[in-house]
Amino acid sequence: MRRITTVLFIILIFAAGVVSAREILQADTCIITEDETIQGNLFVFCRSLEIAGEVEGSIIGASTNVIIHPTGVVDGSLYLLAAQMDIAGEVGENIHFAGGVLNIQDSARLIADTGDLLSLSLSTQLQPQARIPRNIVALGYQLLIDGEVGNEVNFWGSALAINGHINGDVYANVGDPSSTGASQLETLLLPLSLEVDFIDPGIIITRNSYIGGQLAYTSVVAGEIDGVVVGAVKYTPTTVGTMSIDLEEPDLGRSLELYFSQVVREFTTLGFIGAVALFLMPNLLQRPILELERRPVSSVVAGLLSFIISFPIVLIVLLISILLIAILSLLRLEGVIVAGSILLMVVDIGGTSLFYFVAIFIGRVIVCLVIGRLIVRVVINDQQLIRKIPYINLGIGVLVLSLIGSLPVVGLIFNALALFLGLGAVLSVTVEQINVWRQVSPPTNGTTTAAAAATSSPAYHQPAPPPLSQPLPPGPGMENLPEGFSFRWWDDDEGD
Numbered sequence: 001m002r003r004i005t006t007v008l009f010i011i012l013i014f015a016a017g018v019v020s021a022r023e024i025l026q027a028d029t030c031i032i033t034e035d036e037t038i039q040g041n042l043f044v045f046c047r048s049l050e051i052a053g054e055v056e057g058s059i060i061g062a063s064t065n066v067i068i069h070p071t072g073v074v075d076g077s078l079y080l081l082a083a084q085m086d087i088a089g090e091v092g093e094n095i096h097f098a099g100g101v102l103n104i105q106d107s108a109r110l111i112a113d114t115g116d117l118l119s120l121s122l123s124t125q126l127q128p129q130a131r132i133p134r135n136i137v138a139l140g141y142q143l144l145i146d147g148e149v150g151n152e153v154n155f156w157g158s159a160l161a162i163n164g165h166i167n168g169d170v171y172a173n174v175g176d177p178s179s180t181g182a183s184q185l186e187t188l189l190l191p192l193s194l195e196v197d198f199i200d201p202g203i204i205i206t207r208n209s210y211i212g213g214q215l216a217y218t219s220v221v222a223g224e225i226d227g228v229v230v231g232a233v234k235y236t237p238t239t240v241g242t243m244s245i246d247l248e249e250p251d252l253g254r255s256l257e258l259y260f261s262q263v264v265r266e267f268t269t270l271g272f273i274g275a276v277a278l279f280l281m282p283n284l285l286q287r288p289i290l291e292l293e294r295r296p297v298s299s300v301v302a303g304l305l306s307f308i309i310s311f312p313i314v315l316i317v318l319l320i321s322i323l324l325i326a327i328l329s330l331l332r333l334e335g336v337i338v339a340g341s342i343l344l345m346v347v348d349i350g351g352t353s354l355f356y357f358v359a360i361f362i363g364r365v366i367v368c369l370v371i372g373r374l375i376v377r378v379v380i381n382d383q384q385l386i387r388k389i390p391y392i393n394l395g396i397g398v399l400v401l402s403l404i405g406s407l408p409v410v411g412l413i414f415n416a417l418a419l420f421l422g423l424g425a426v427l428s429v430t431v432e433q434i435n436v437w438r439q440v441s442p443p444t445n446g447t448t449t450a451a452a453a454a455t456s457s458p459a460y461h462q463p464a465p466p467p468l469s470q471p472l473p474p475g476p477g478m479e480n481l482p483e484g485f486s487f488r489w490w491d492d493d494e495g496d
Contacts, residue, residue, distance in 0.1 A: 025049075030063070034071050041076065045323065049082075051089065058093075062319050070107045081319060097121060098318075104130045104147070113150075119143075123198065128164065135168075142199055152213065158201040160217075162209045162227065169213035169231065175201030176220040205229070259406055266402040274365040274394045282390065288366050288425040289373070295428070296421060303424030307359060314352050321348050363422025364415070368397030375400070 023042045030046035032038060032053040041057035049063040051072035058076030066082045068074065072089030079096045087095070088105040093112045095104075098120040106129035110117075115133040117124075121140045126132065130147040135154070142159035145166065152168035158175035177200055203223030205211070214231030217223065218238050225233060277285060292299050321344040372393030401418060405411045 303420035372397035
C-alpha cells in the first residue's frame, strides 16, 4: 500500500459497484430519522442527505451535502460523491469519498479494525478525537490530521499538516510553500460556500505530532518537521514548471542545476512520446498540424473551453456510472453486476486517461512539430524538404518548448498555451471527420441512392429481348402496311 497509483485509487473510490442496493432514496432532501432503520444497502441521489438513524448496510450514491449525525449509524461502508460531507456518527467499515470537502468530526467512530479512509477531495480533515483504525489514502489539495491513524498515511497533493498521532509510516508528495495556492483557491471557491479553510502548500509536522514509522516526502523545499518521528526522515527535492531562479541568491549554481534538470526531463519525455507518435501514426498528426497552422486562434479557444469543461464532465460520467451500477444491482445477478462494474470502470478510466494524455502530451507534441517547422522554414525555405524531416522538426520544437516551459511564470503560461493549441487542433479535426462520416450514407439492402445511381450509370437502356429463331406471323391488322413500316422495334436499328 506504500505506492498506490492514482488509477487504482480511483477504482477503490468507486468500488461500490459490486454492492447491491435494497433501498433507493431520490429526492431534494433525504432524511433518515433517529427512529428509522434501513435494512440492507442504501442507494441515494439527493440534494441534501442527513443520516440520524441506522443503515444496516452500506450507503452508495451522490448528494450535494451529506451529514451523518452523532446518532447516525452505518453498519457497512460509505461510497459517496458530494460537495461536502460531515461525519459525526458511526461507520462500521470503510469511508470512500470523492468531492469537495470531507470533515471527520470528534464524535465520529470507525468500528472495524480494518477500516480505511480513501478520499479524492479538495480538503480532508481528521479532527482531534477522531480515529482511523488502519490507513488513510488521500488525493487532493490538502490533508489535515489532528486525530489518530492506526497505520500509515499516503498523500498526493499540495498541503499536509499533521498535529496528531500516526502509528505507521507517512508518504507524501506536497507542493511549494512559496506559492499562493491557498488564497487563489479560496477566491475561486467562494460561490460554492464550502466550510473550509485552506492552508499554504507544503508539509508541516507540529510539536504535538507523533509518527511511529518513517516519514518520506517529496517537495520543492524541505518542510517544517518539529514533532516526533521514530523512523527515518527522507526528503526528496523536486522541481516544478514554475520554479524560481533568483540571480541574487548565492546558490545560483543549484538553481541553474534544477532548471536544466527540468529542461532535460521535459525534453526526454516529449521527445520520446513524439518520436513514438511519428513512427506509429505519422499521417494522423498531419491534419492537426495543418489545422493549427491555418486557424491558431480557433484552436486555442476550442482547446481552452474543452479542457475547462472536461472536469465537470468527468464527474458527471462517474456519477452516471454509479447510477447504472446501482440499477444493475437491483437485478440480483451477481455476474452482471461484477461484469458491468468492471466494464464501466474500464471505459470511464480509459476514456478519461486517453483524453488527458492527448491534451497534456500529444497536443504539446503537435505544437512542437509546428514550432520546429516554422523555424526550419525560416532557415531553409523549402516546403518539400520541411515535410521530409519530421524528426528534426520535432527535436527543434521540443527543445524550444522545454527551454521556455521550464522558466518561472512564463513557462506555466507557455505550457498552458501549447496544451490548448494542440488539444483544440485535435478536437477540431476529430469533429470534422465525424461530420464527414455522418454525411456519407452507406447503401442499404443492396440498393443505391439516386445520386449514386446517377454517377455510376448516366443513362439507362432497356435490354433487347433475345432474337427469335423463326419470325412470328403478323397479327391482325398488320397486313398491307406501307413499305418501310416495321413492327419489330428491337431489330430495327434505324427506328421508325
